[in-house]
Amino acid sequence: MEFFVDPSRCIGCQACAQACAECDSHRGISMIHLDFVDRSSSPQTTPTVCMHCDDPTCARVCPADAIKQTAEGVVQSALKPRCVGCSNCVLACPFGVPRYIPALDQMMKCDMCYDRTSAGLKPMCATVCPSGALYYGSRETIVQMRREQPTNTFVFGRRVVTTKVSLMVSANTSALEVDIASFLPSPEDPSAGNNPQQVAA
Amino acid sequence: MTNRTNPPPQSPGFPINWEDEHQVTRRTFVTFLLLLSTTFVASTGLIGLLNWLRRRQASQLAPLRIAQLQEIPIGGVTLFHYPTASDPCLLIHPSAEIFLAYSQKCTHLSCPVLYQAAERQFYCPCHAGRFAVEDGRPLSGPPKRPLPRIEIKVTGDEIWAVGVQA
Ligand code: SF4
Ligand code: SF4
Ligand code: FES
Numbered sequence: 001m002e003f004f005v006d007p008s009r010c011i012g013c014q015a016c017a018q019a020c021a022e023c024d025s026h027r028g029i030s031m032i033h034l035d036f037v038d039r040s041s042s043p044q045t046t047p048t049v050c051m052h053c054d055d056p057t058c059a060r061v062c063p064a065d066a067i068k069q070t071a072e073g074v075v076q077s078a079l080k081p082r083c084v085g086c087s088n089c090v091l092a093c094p095f096g097v098p099r100y101i102p103a104l105d106q107m108m109k110c111d112m113c114y115d116r117t118s119a120g121l122k123p124m125c126a127t128v129c130p131s132g133a134l135y136y137g138s139r140e141t142i143v144q145m146r147r148e149q150p151t152n153t154f155v156f157g158r159r160v161v162t163t164k165v166s167l168m169v170s171a172n173t174s175a176l177e178v179d180i181a182s183f184l185p186s187p188e189d190p191s192a193g194n195n196p197q198q199v200a201a
Numbered sequence: 202m203t204n205r206t207n208p209p210p211q212s213p214g215f216p217i218n219w220e221d222e223h224q225v226t227r228r229t230f231v232t233f234l235l236l237l238s239t240t241f242v243a244s245t246g247l248i249g250l251l252n253w254l255r256r257r258q259a260s261q262l263a264p265l266r267i268a269q270l271q272e273i274p275i276g277g278v279t280l281f282h283y284p285t286a287s288d289p290c291l292l293i294h295p296s297a298e299i300f301l302a303y304s305q306k307c308t309h310l311s312c313p314v315l316y317q318a319a320e321r322q323f324y325c326p327c328h329a330g331r332f333a334v335e336d337g338r339p340l341s342g343p344p345k346r347p348l349p350r351i352e353i354k355v356t357g358d359e360i361w362a363v364g365v366q367a
Binding site: 056059060065067068069070071076 | 215217218219220222
């Protein structure tokens with residue numbers, strides 16, 4: 001069983017966020033968030049769950065030793081007594097996952113519903129997503145069902161990040177290269193924000 | 202995609218792996234040692250402070266009548282409590298004209314000591330501690346400090362306890 005995210009299928013219904021917020025372990029606060037891809041020109045949204053990096057940057061930068069990775073590769077949310085709310089992880093995560101919750105002075109992030117997935121259940125968001133943007137199941141099934149293929153390799157400049165969660169990308173793509181500099185607005189092109197380049201397989 | 206950098210090695214003191222958390226690191230161990238020795242130093246200081254307070258109080262104790270002279274024969278012993286009802290003491294009469302009094306609490310672990318007139322010693326049955334009759338100094342066994350001496354005063358034919366020499 002693996003987790004696959006296909007942002008192109010997201011219809012912005014917020015069902016995942018509502019389902020996530022109902023969980024007893026973080027009641028009322030959703031650990032998944034929907035981001036607008038380019039709000040001025042499109043209603044397209046994309047769901048953001050933790051990608052569960054093999055070498056989690058968030059845990060690397062935590063000065064309080066608050067983020068732990070389980071043997072299954074699931075990166076847990078901050079340990080409550082340890083997190084000092086410094087937001088290092090929020091800034092460091094290449095996928096923009098951790099959120100600082102000011103009311104609690106704590107970071108909270110998606111832990112792939114560890115209580116459920118460690119017991120063989122699907123994460124809450126994947127059980128409610130009506131369009132299949134969030135899919136939890138076997139790799140064979142999704143490869144058969146979809147035209148896209150999953151990748152879990154992301155290239156940020158000189159750093160390659162591999163993750164437990166896969167992203168559905170076009171069929172001939174092996175890794176997703178993200179040119180961070182091109183996302184920064186420049187004086188010539190204030191609307192900069194190109195699509196990530198796809199690296200041919 | 203050239204010139205990739207390898208991720209820096211993980212600090213063994215702060216493992217990212219959940220399981221490795223259970224390993225005790227040197228830092229944790231040293232912190233534990235530090236806290237432990239701080240506790241020892243602090244509690245020793247506290248004991249010293251309490252002893253000092255007790256000694257200060259001991260100089261202003263109310264006298265207590267223990268016994269009549271003729272009630273204790275030579276080689277005899279009598280139990281009394283001084284300065285409070287929970288401080289058992291022994292008054293002994295080792296030889297003519299000589300009366301001595303000591304706390305009955307062994308200075309090792311507070312077992313009551315017994316007077317052995319023939320051996321001229323106090324004997325603690327708990328761990329075989331022995332104290333001299335003349336001045337209460339420890340003779341053998343675990344005790345390291347002398348038995349506290351009770352100051353006595355003979356008024357007429359009555360013996361009074363008037364103070365404690367810690
Ligand atoms: S996606 Fe972000 S929050 Fe999740 S493991 Fe990677 S660095 Fe941490
Ligand atoms: S916000 Fe909390 S979990 Fe994140 S880096 Fe700071 S201390 Fe660690
Ligand atoms: S208590 Fe007296 S010898 Fe230990």
